[in-house]
Amino acid sequence: MVRRNIVLLDIDYITYEEKPVIRLFGKVKGENSHDLIALDDSFVPYLYVLPSGNIDKCVSDLKELKEEEEIDFTVIEKVTKKDFQVPTEFIKLSFNHPQDVPKYRDKIWDLSSVKQLREHDIPFYRRYLIDNALVPMGELELEGEIIDSFETIESDNDSLEILKLSKAPVTGNTDFQDFRMMSFDLEVRNPHGMPNPNEDEIIMIGIDSNVGVRKVISTKGDEFEHDPEMYFIEKVDSEKEMIESFIKTVKENNIDIIIGYNSDVFDFPYLKDRAKIWGLDLDLGVDGSGVKFIRRGFNNAATFKGLLHVDLYLVMRRYMSLDRYTLERVYFEFFGEEKIDVPGDRIYEFWDNGGKELKNLFKYSLDDVVSTLKIAQETLPLNLELTRIVGQPFVDVTRMATGQQAEWYLVRKAYEVDEVVPNKPNMTMKNIKERGSNSGGYVKEPEIGLHENLVQFDFKSLYPTLIISKNISPDVLVKDNSSYNAKFEDFEDYETGYDEIDNLKEEEISSAIDDDEEYYIS
Template identity: 25%
Template sequence: MRAFILNPTYRVVGGRPEVHLYASLETGEPCLIVDDRVRPYFFVREADAKTVNRMASHVVLESGELRTFAGEPVARVSSALPGDVPRLRRRLEESGVECLEADIRFAYRYLIDRGIRGALEVEGPHEYQESVGRVYRNPVLRPAHWVPRLKVLSIDLETSLDGRRLYSMALHGAGFSRVLIVHDRALEGAESLPSEAALIRRFLELLRDLDPDIITGWNVVDFDLTVTARAARRCGLRLAVGRTDDEFEARRETSYGAESRAIVYGRLVLDALSLMRGAFIRLQDYRLETAAQALLGRCKLLAGDHRAEEIERLYRDDPQRLVEYNLEDARLVTEILERTGLIDLAVQRSLLTGMPLDRVSAAIASVDSLYLGALRQRAIVAPSVSGASREAQITGGYVMDAQPGLYKNVLVFDFKSLYPSIIRTFNLDPLTLVWEPAQDSLVAPNGARFRRDVRGILPDLVASLAGEREKARKAGQPVKAHAIKILMNSLYGVLGSGASRLFFPQVANAITHFGQLLIRTAAEFAAREGYRVLYGDTDSLFVDSALADPERALSVAEQLRSRIGEAVGGFVRERFGCESCLELEFEKMYRRFFLPEVRGGKIGSKKRYAGLLVEAGGNERLEFVGLESVRRDWSDVSKRFQNGLLDLVFHDQAVEDFVRGFVAGLRAGRFDRELV
C-alpha cells in the first residue's frame, strides 16, 4: 500500500521513542505509521570515544567504517531519547568533543536512513483508530514514488475591527462551500449559529466530516487559525484541527522564514501566501486582492483602506452581503491554488527532497536531506550545523558596465542554470575541496583547489536532476520541471550560508568566480566577432544585433549562440581540462531596448533597463527591470508615467503632448489616488 507523508514526528511512549508518520493512503484514507525499533544517534571522532564514555556512561558507542570529510574514523553514539541529544551534545562540545550530525531531527533521520522522500510503500498488519485511520506498528517500509490527490479545504475568517469577536468563517473545497456566521437570521449559503462557541464547535465538526488532508487560506496560520484558537480558549474549548486531539499551535521558527508554521498532526496547514512566496511567484505585493487580480482577473468583493469598517457595517446591517464576501475570499484562495498548481508543486518538491509540504521552501534542509543520504552511501558523516553565527564574504555574479542608450533588436543570451552547470563541469563540492596543493588538482579562479579523481556529490546530483528535469519537460510535466529547477538553483546558496552544514565559502566563491570568468569569456568572444555587448549580468548577455530588420536579427541569433557556446566550451577544455556542461540559450529579442544613465552621470546604470517584446501573434509587452515601474517603493502614478512615456519612445512617437497632458492631469488631481 502506497502512502504520502503529511507529518513526520515522534512521541515518547512508556519511556521509549516512537517515530510517528502521519500519511494519506492511495485509497484516500488517512493512516499512522508507528515504529519503536529505533533510537536517536549521532557521531564523534573515534579518538574522542573514551571521553564520551567517561562523560556519558549511559550511551552506546559503536565503531564502524564511517569517516569524516577529512578521513578520520568515527564512532556512533546512541542515546535513549531524542531529547537527550541536545543536552549531551552541549556537554561534549563544552569539553572539546565535536559532535557530528547531532542536529538532525529524529523522525527526519529515520526517513533519510531509509531513502524515503515524500512517499513510501507500507506492508504489514494494521488496526483502525477513529479519526487517525489505519495504524501500522513496526511495518516494512520501502521508498516509493507516488503522486497523491490530496483533499484541500480553504477557510477564511471575518472578525470585529479589534479581532476579539468572531463574526463568520467560510469553508470552501473538499466538495463543500458554506459560511458559518454568528447571527440570529437565516441567510442563504450560511449556517447561523448563536455564539462563537457554537461556531467553533460546528467548524470542528465539519472538519471531522469533510476530513481534508490540507487546510489552507490566506495568512491562515497567523490570522485565521490563531484568532480562532484565541476565541476557543475564551470559550473553554480546544482547537484541535488535526486528526489527533492535539491543540493547534502556531510556531515561528526563524530558519523557515518569517511566517509561522502550524503544529498539527494527521493533516497539514498550508498557507497559500507562503506557498506563493516559496514558489518565487512575483507580485506587486502579496495581498489576496493583488493575487486575485493578477492570477484570476478577479477582485475581492470588498477592498481598500476602509475594508475593516465596511465588514463591521455589513455584519450589522447587511449580513447576507458579508456571507457572500466571506465565501468569495475562501473561493479565491482555492482557485488561485488551482490556477498556479502550487499544491502540486509542493508535492513534487516533497517527492524530490523528502521535506514535508510545509517545509519544501526550506532550501538548506532540502539540500541537506539529499546530501546526507548520498554521503552515507560513501561511508562519510557530515558536521553538525553550528549554533554559532558564521559569515563569509561571498563574491557575487559579474555585472558589466552598461552602455546607456536606445537600441533596436537586442539579442539576449542566457547560460541555462549557470551555477549548477559550473558545479557539474568543474566537479565542485565540499568532498572534492583540497586544502593543500595536490597533483592534478583543478585550480579555480579564486585559488581554491579541487580533486579530479573523486566525483563530488553535488555534481552527480546536478546531473541527475538535470536529466529528470528534461524528462519532465518532454513528458509535459511543467510542475515537476519547475520543482526541479527550484531545487537545482538552491544548491549554490547552501554553500555560502552560515546556517548550513555545507557552509564552504571557498566552494561558493569558486562557483561565482567561475561564473564571472565564463560570462567575460563569452562577452569577449562576441566582441571579437564584431558585436557590441551592451550589458551583462551574472548569466546573461545583451548583444546589439546592429540590424534594423528584426527577422534578420533573429536569424543571426541562433548562429551567434552556437558560436559563443562552442568558444566557451573550447576555453573550458583548453584551460581547465574539463568537458563543458554549460549550455547557452537564446532567450529573447527586444525590438527596442533602453539602458538609462546613472542619475547625474554619463555611465550606464546597472540592473536597470526596459525593453519592448513582440510575442507570438504580434502582441507587444513592455518589460522592466529595476526601474520605477516594477519597484514597490514608487507610487502608481510614477509607474503610469514611465509606462506611457517609454511606450511612445519605443514606437518613435513624439512625447511632448503626452508629458504636458500628464502634468496637467496631475495638477488637476486626476491621479491623486495613485500618489501614495
C-alpha cells in the same frame, strides 16, 4: 500481522516509557479511506564523532566519560564513512532518547581526543525519514499489529487505526496522490479597528473544498432564506455553534489539507482564542490533539497532527514578486479577474446594516475561500513536488526558504552516498576572530564611461558555476603542493572519471523529473 498501504501526511515522535516512539500519520486510501497512525519504537538517535588523532584513544575516552556518569550512550562503534568523498573513520554513538544528544554534546566535544561532532543537529523525525528513505505525501508499505489504543492518542474517530510496526516502513508509489482539500476564512466584527479576540466575535466562517462542501456559517442569514443566490448560507444560533460546525465539517469530510490566507498569523490564533472563550477545543488533530504553534522562520506555524495546514500567504511571498500580497492582488495576478472586496474597516458596518450590504458581505466571505482554493489548486502541486524531492514533511517544506530546501535535499543525498554531513558554520565573534581576515581576489577599478569593442562582459556566480563547470569544490582540495600540476590521466580512474561525473549529474536531474514528462535542459 497485517499490512497497510498509506499516504504519509505527517510525522512526529513522543516519549513512552522513557523511549522515543515515532508516529507516522497517514491515510489508508480506497473506497473506505480512513486515518491511520503507525508507531515505531525501534529507531534510536545517534551522532558521529571525528577523532582528533588515534581513534582507539578517542573510544577509550568516551567509555571513561560514560563510566564517570558524565554521559550516557547505548552503543559505541567504529564506522567508515566519507568525509568530502574521502573514506574516514568515525565513531558512531547511539543514545536512548533524542534529548540526550544536545544534553551530552558539549561534554563529548570538550574531550581533547575529539576533533568534531557531526550530524548532531538533525531533528529526530527528519533523521527517521532520511535513514528509511521515506517520501512524505507518497505511499508507504507498512506491516505490524493493530492495537486498540496508545498513550497520547485520544481521538473520537471510530475509523482510526493504530498500527504498531514490526519492521521499518518501505516507500511504495511516490506518484502524486489525490488530496481532500478545504479552504477557510474568518470574518470578524471589528468596530474598533484591529480585531481583538477578547472582545470582537467571529461573525462568519467561510468554507470551500474539492469534496463538494461550499458554505458560509453565520448567526445571520434568515432574510436570504428564499434567495436562490444565497444557497450557501448555513444559519446557526451562536458563535459557539459556528465554531462547532466548522470543526464538525473538517472531521466529517476527512480533510487532508486545510488552507488559509495569513492563517498562521490571524485566522487560527483568533479561532483558538474564541474557541477557548466558549470552552471548545480545536481538536482537529488525527490523534485528538488541538492546534499547536511551532516556530517556523519568522512566524509561528499553526499545526495539527495528521491534518496539514498551509498558509498560502507565505507561499505567495516566496514565489511571487508583487507590490503587495493581499488576496485580491494575488488572485488578479493568477486569473486576471477582480474578486469581490469589502474594506476591512467597514466589515462591521455591512454586518450591522443588514440588507444589501449584509448580502455583499456574505458574497465576499464566500469569494475569499473560493479564491483561496483556486490559488491553492494552482500552486500546491509545486509544493507537493518539492516535498517529494526534498524528502521532508509537506508542512515544513511550505514554510522553508529555498536555501533550506536545498540543504535538506543535500542532507538526504549525502546519506544515500554514505557521506557525513559537514557542520553548519558557527559565525560567533569568537569564531570570526579565530579565523582571522580573508585575502580577497584582485579587483581592477573600472574606468567610468562608455567603452567600445567589448569582447566579453561576463559575470558568473562563484560557487555553483565553478563547481559544475570546473569541478572545483572543497572535496577536490589538494593539500600537497607537489600534486598541483598533476594531470587527469595520472589518476587511476581517469578513464571513467568524467563519465561518472556526467552520470551523477544526469541522475540528479532525472530524479526530480517524472519519466512520462518531457523537459528540455540546457
